[in-house]
Amino acid sequence: MKREHSHRETSAVKTGSSSMTANKEEAGGFDELLVVLGYKVRSSDMADVANKLEQLEMVLDDGISHLSDDTVHYNPSDLSGWVDTLLSDLNPTCDQVKPDQDSEYELSAIPGSAAYPRGKRTRTGSDSPTTTRSMVVLDSQETGVRLVHALLACAEAVQQNNLKLADVLVKHVGLLASSQAGAMRKVATYFAEGLARRIYRIYPRDDVGLSSFSDTLQIHFYESCPYLKFAHFTANQAILEAFATAEKVHVIDLGLNQGLQWPALIQALALRPGGPPDFRLTGIGSSLTGQSVQEVGWKLGQLANVVGVNFEFKSIVLNSLSDLKPEMLEIRTGSESVAVNSVFELHRLLAHPGSIDNILLTIKSIKPDIITVVEQEANHNGAVFLDRFTESLHYYSSLFDSLEGPPSQDRVMSELYLGRQILNLVACEGEDRVERHETLVQWRNRFSMGGFKPVNIGSYAYKQASMLLALYAGADGYKVEENEGCLLLGWQTRPLIATSAWRFNRVE
């Protein structure tokens, strides 16, 4: 971790005489002061944005709240784009299908044009100079702090390869954990087990998908908390928008698993105004999966049949996503709209050098209309073990805290599901360590540099996702956040998963 020089903000106390200091510009041309406040406005656009704001104020008075109900907003950080949306909303030039605001929890098609940001190329790499370490203190008890302290001390000993000390400390952790209650105890237990396995070299097998047990765990995780549902929902929303007017659509799911994401999409397509498109699903599975990919496809086909959607399914079984070749997908260029969907799959490829580049190349070559990506919002792939350990300890503490509540089988299984991720993260190395989560900022960089263009997820999806969360007990703690066109779901103020959408179908 970089050392920070601690210095007082020298610009805070100025004694200049001019009342309006010149606006400093940063390399990307954005007004520096507004960037800090979350708005990206080019200094050269400032006057134009001001004019548009004036225009809007002149035609609107206080009674404009009806506009908020009808308009779908995108990426509020792009102020220029936002005011343009409002202006065009006052002056509709094309047939805009408005979402049916009364149909709660339903995915409905919205024309995608507003979702695509303006043509201007925005500079990438203008991230904050330091990395963010998001921290929520959930348990202010004395014992909780001591427990974390012991875990970190043990991890540090492991980092320094002082295994004798680590051995002593991990036993100490075990003792402390047993006197702790709630989420902290469970988290500590898993992290301690991970450390122990690392110390004694009893590595957990990568048996994800080796048996139907893994499938079972995921289903329980799906049922007990909103994370997977949020992932599916937001990704489906983006896909629906991209498919708004398509007659034939093709979804490629990079990790089909139980196919839990697709019933909702199939139903939404069935209800599309103007009738459903022909729906083709290509499900990719690992050669180790429990339930066969084909079976999942078959069940989805039955559902599609019931709701009246023409359905076609193809299964592809691979050892690694890196082995995916474009010709395997049999894209019907020119006659179908293509979506590529990845929920918690891509990070695994970071365990093998070159793999992520292979899959991105493959994706690019089929020129999808939309690519939906959901990943854990954390950097668990740093080079230094101790950093990874610390990051993930805080991440899973928040996650486990969100699961707390009356005991249930779903919850116990969910904790086990997450526990296996912890073990992999802490105990494994090299190609075996597959839980290599990276942050939205990191994924954004990777996609931007790969030539992909962002597709903004808007306020309609945000609102529906928020309402979906209200169904869960402890809903107060879950928060949906919009971040430059992407949606994040978090617990308390800690974002935990991020959904982003991209495209690569036009020559710019």
Next chain:
Amino acid sequence: MAGSDQVNLIESKTVVPLNTWVLISNFKLAYNLLRRPDGTFNRHLAEFLDRKVPANANPVNGVFSFDVIMDRQTNLLSRVYRPAYAGDPPSFTDLQKPVDGEVAPVIVFFHGGSFVHSSANSAIYDTLCRRLVGLCGSVVVSVNYRRAPENRYPCAYDDGWTALNWVNSRSWLKSKKDSKVHIFLAGDSSGGNIAHNVAVRAVESGIDVLGNILLNPMFGGTERTESETRLDGKYFVTVRDRDWYWRAFLPEGEDREHPACSPFGPRSTSLEGLSFPKSLVVVAGLDLIQDWQLKYADGLKKAGQEVKLLYLEQATIGFYLLPNNNHFHTVMEEIAAFVNAECQ
């Protein structure tokens, strides 16, 4: 009245830098979209539009932050800001390291938003709190109090009270000199109103509040004052929107004579003889509610309480959000002096 509106827009543009004008006009427009005539509020869209930033335990410009849960029942979160330690960034166990120094002021901050908008993790307030840390060298605790119209009076005050107690009981916030937490209350707009009311509650309780810092505090009353009439709609704010926010915050059926709105009005209780903290009250000369704010400062004086009034003639609302004007620097210096006076 398109003609005079045009004049209004041009006027407001001449008194603030362009990027400030764009920022505040953007808020004004967004807020207009969110308030419904029937008194309800489009909370989903509000949260979607609000620009938020995460806490960051890695120091940035000498300040790091982390979030704490003060009360699980009400889900009361706050963001704690601290000056960076020398050496490595703090680990989890260091976050609550005891404060340095014989006297270590702690500022409990209540963000503005007319009781309805913004959060402790809104970018504008995260930025402001970070500046306060840099300025005063103190810990700042920004309270994410419950907002109207979903949570009316007295929820925000209750949360402020909970926060004050929490801060007061943290061993790691105690000053070495007397083993007590040296607390200042601060806030802008509705936050200033909350600071006042929490200070009132503190008076009888044995919790010492060393000072109140009120930035453009939100007060009102039933009559229309001269400043409200003169400045209505001219500098981003209208009397109509002020009325809407009071209706959203005050208990249903109440009017603006309610003491929460009008602390020196006909229904208020006297502060005379009470050991109320000294106050720094900042009033912007282009804020239409200034008559109420001046009345507040006056009321404190008449009750024999110590108050310093800082009147900034050419300042509009939100001047303290961007460091691109003189008022900003003036106020920051005053706040630093106010807080550090305690350290002598």
